[in-house]
Amino acid sequence: MDFQLDQKHEMARSLFREFAEKEVKPLAIETDETEQFPRETVTKLQKYGFMGIPVPKEYGGQGCDPLTYVMCVEEMAKVCGTTSVIISAHTSLCIDPIMTYGTEEQKQKYVVPLAKGEKLGAFALTEPGAGTDAQGAQTKAVFDEATQEWVLNGSKCFITNGKEADIYIVIAYTDIVEDKKGRKQKRFSTFIVEKGTPGFTFGVKEKKMGIRGSATYELIFQDCRIPKDNLLGVRGKGFANAMHTLDGGRIGIAAQALGLAEGALDRTVQYVKERKQFGRSIAQFQNTQFQLANMATQIEAARLLVYKAAEAKRTQSSYSVEAAQAKLFAAETAMDVTTKCVQLMGGYGYIREYEVERMMRDAKITEIYEGTSEVQRMVISGALLK
Amino acid sequence: MKIVVCIKQVPDTAGGVKFKPDGTLDRQAMLAIMNPDDKAGLEAALRIKDADPENVKVTVLTMGLPKADAVLREALAMGADDALLITDRVLGGADTWATSSTIAGALKNMEYDLIITGRQAIDGDTAQVGPQIAEHLGIPTISYAREIKVDGSTVTVKRMFDDGYMMLKANMPCLITALSELNEPRYMTPGGIFDAFDKEVTVWGRAQLDVEDSNIGLNGSPTKIAKASDKVAKGKGTVVTPDSPQEAADGIAAKLAEKNII
Numbered sequence: 001m002d003f004q005l006d007q008k009h010e011m012a013r014s015l016f017r018e019f020a021e022k023e024v025k026p027l028a029i030e031t032d033e034t035e036q037f038p039r040e041t042v043t044k045l046q047k048y049g050f051m052g053i054p055v056p057k058e059y060g061g062q063g064c065d066p067l068t069y070v071m072c073v074e075e076m077a078k079v080c081g082t083t084s085v086i087i088s089a090h091t092s093l094c095i096d097p098i099m100t101y102g103t104e105e106q107k108q109k110y111v112v113p114l115a116k117g118e119k120l121g122a123f124a125l126t127e128p129g130a131g132t133d134a135q136g137a138q139t140k141a142v143f144d145e146a147t148q149e150w151v152l153n154g155s156k157c158f159i160t161n162g163k164e165a166d167i168y169i170v171i172a173y174t175d176i177v178e179d180k181k182g183r184k185q186k187r188f189s190t191f192i193v194e195k196g197t198p199g200f201t202f203g204v205k206e207k208k209m210g211i212r213g214s215a216t217y218e219l220i221f222q223d224c225r226i227p228k229d230n231l232l233g234v235r236g237k238g239f240a241n242a243m244h245t246l247d248g249g250r251i252g253i254a255a256q257a258l259g260l261a262e263g264a265l266d267r268t269v270q271y272v273k274e275r276k277q278f279g280r281s282i283a284q285f286q287n288t289q290f291q292l293a294n295m296a297t298q299i300e301a302a303r304l305l306v307y308k309a310a311e312a313k314r315t316q317s318s319y320s321v322e323a324a325q326a327k328l329f330a331a332e333t334a335m336d337v338t339t340k341c342v343q344l345m346g347g348y349g350y351i352r353e354y355e356v357e358r359m360m361r362d363a364k365i366t367e368i369y370e371g372t373s374e375v376q377r378m379v380i381s382g383a384l385l386k
Numbered sequence: 387m388k389i390v391v392c393i394k395q396v397p398d399t400a401g402g403v404k405f406k407p408d409g410t411l412d413r414q415a416m417l418a419i420m421n422p423d424d425k426a427g428l429e430a431a432l433r434i435k436d437a438d439p440e441n442v443k444v445t446v447l448t449m450g451l452p453k454a455d456a457v458l459r460e461a462l463a464m465g466a467d468d469a470l471l472i473t474d475r476v477l478g479g480a481d482t483w484a485t486s487s488t489i490a491g492a493l494k495n496m497e498y499d500l501i502i503t504g505r506q507a508i509d510g511d512t513a514q515v516g517p518q519i520a521e522h523l524g525i526p527t528i529s530y531a532r533e534i535k536v537d538g539s540t541v542t543v544k545r546m547f548d549d550g551y552m553m554l555k556a557n558m559p560c561l562i563t564a565l566s567e568l569n570e571p572r573y574m575t576p577g578g579i580f581d582a583f584d585k586e587v588t589v590w591g592r593a594q595l596d597v598e599d600s601n602i603g604l605n606g607s608p609t610k611i612a613k614a615s616d617k618v619a620k621g622k623g624t625v626v627t628p629d630s631p632q633e634a635a636d637g638i639a640a641k642l643a644e645k646n647i648i
Binding site: 007008011012015018019048049050053057061062063064068072 | 456459460463573574575576577578579580581582583
């Protein structure tokens with residue numbers, strides 16, 4: 001067991017850190033303030049291959065491993081939560097399922113431009129009436145034998161990279177079957193839907209508490225016809241596939257949470273050394289010291305869980321528990337650490353210019369999306385009680 | 387076309403400077419980066435390669451401790467084709483003369499059309515190694531390059547001065563020293579980093595160099611360091627409150643005269 005990063009990963013981290021500091025950080029406040037999708041940043045991310053880090057080179061990616069990808073998300077989140085989730089949703093939730101379940105044709109057609117960053121990806125599972133409870137989903141796809149197309153109807157909500165993305169992974173039910181107890185169960189399938197397909201439009205843009213530059217949209221499908229070849233994976237296996245995709249996504253969000261906590265702590269350490277009260281820096285007060293110590297320890301524990309989950313994704317076929325533990329702990333660490341950082345920075349912590357309040361707002365979503373902390377607990381305990 | 391870029395691993399000044407008891411830099415104990423002028427030189431070479439990827443090959447070369455391997459990997463991750471590390475205990479403690487003799491000794495055994503070095507390294511600030519290499523090899527030097535254009539077998543360089551510039555044209559092979567203002571070096575790519583660690587860095591020791599023993603290492607270095615020290619923190623100074631601008635100016639002039647500055 002080796003807890004030391006090798007030179008290759010150290011160099012990758014220094015690259016991500018330098019890029020984040022120079023290219024992403026200067027735009028973070030404005031991105032939050034204006035709620036504008038940071039297209040300029042995404043173009044730069046594309047130029048340097050950050051939109052396809054764990055994807056094999058033959059599919060347009062960088063040929064790196066999940067750990068490298070996770071470090072990229074982490075370093076971006078340290079300076080801008082919005083940028084980190086754009087990368088995470090694109091890579092983990094759109095590219096990954098096509099790489100896992102796609103045919104060779106689908107990989108060539110969709111993964112190559114996505115991994116090169118020429119196209120942006122999104123993933124659509126959540127619906128107004130169905131989040132964790134998948135059976136509540138109403139979006140439906142019916143196969144039209146005459147035209148050999150799928151006809152999609154329904155809507156999806158809270159979709160990250162919505163409207164900005166070119167390629168959407170959409171989960172819809174395609175069959176209703178009876179289970180052993182005679183109850184009707186929806187069976188889901190996964191589709192690749194391109195922006196611009198007739199019948200596919202965008203609804204409202206959500207106004208959010210945090211990650212405000214990230215475009216969060218409602219997707220609307222009205223008799224949206226999708227080519228037969230755009231069914232991703234096996235018909236009826238869409239829910240299982242989506243759950244597996246989310247296992248990977250959770251590692252990305254865990255990395256985002258980790259980065260937010262680190263970013264807030266970095267700023268706070270700097271601040272407490274400079275801020276003077278009663279004739280000395282507030283870093284000299286034991287309350288400050290103990291809080292910093294606790295936060296640094298929480299962050300280190302989160303980092304170990306996140307990196308372990310990334311390694312599990314590289315080496316194991318199933319990593320649900322590792323991903324759930326990483327996300328649960330990192331997200332709660334992010335919320336706790338950012339809140340305490342705001343408190344340590346007092347009035348300045350509450351001011352936007354000092355950025356930790358943004359990190360606190362950004363951190364909250366990590367406890368919610370891609371499975372709430374409660375869902376992560378269900379996954380973890382489910383494995384224990386199996 | 388073959389371009390060799392000479393790069394140097396230098397202390398990251400953000401990490402503080404440490405000395406060995408003999409007054410030379412304790413490189414092992416310091417964080418290291420690619421020297422900024424050298425990085426611009428590498429970027430210039432990579433841009434020449436970008437324009438004609440099939441026919442241009444960029445080799446990076448460094449002389450240093452085995453850990454200087456890292457700066458070569460960085461250059462490979464930016465897009466250099468291959469890398470050469472010159473390292474040997476007998477080369478240690480080299481001043482600019484011994485360094486340039488050693489590097490020229492390696493270049494004599496390599497093929498090149500164009501050699502690019504940085505103007506100067508942020509640790510020594512001598513700006514001597516590049517031009518000295520050219521002298522050892524008997525090729526022209528153009529220093530302080532702000533722009534580089536390759537056209538067939540010639541190269542045109544905008545050579546900067548404080549108050550102007552010269553446009554110079556030279557036949558290749560020649561050596562150019564680059565200013566960090568030459569360009570904005572590209573970032574590495576994640577995939578480039580992974581590839582860089584899969585590549586072999588060629589390592590040459592004393593035996594592979596075409597250079598006299600009297601011109602290498604500490605013994606081959608005419609420069610002798612009498613004393614080196616870290617910068618000393620300034621004291622508080624003397625605070626005076628003169629009554630008039632005239633008195634203030636007189637006071638400053640008197641102080642400067644006292645220290646023989648004026």
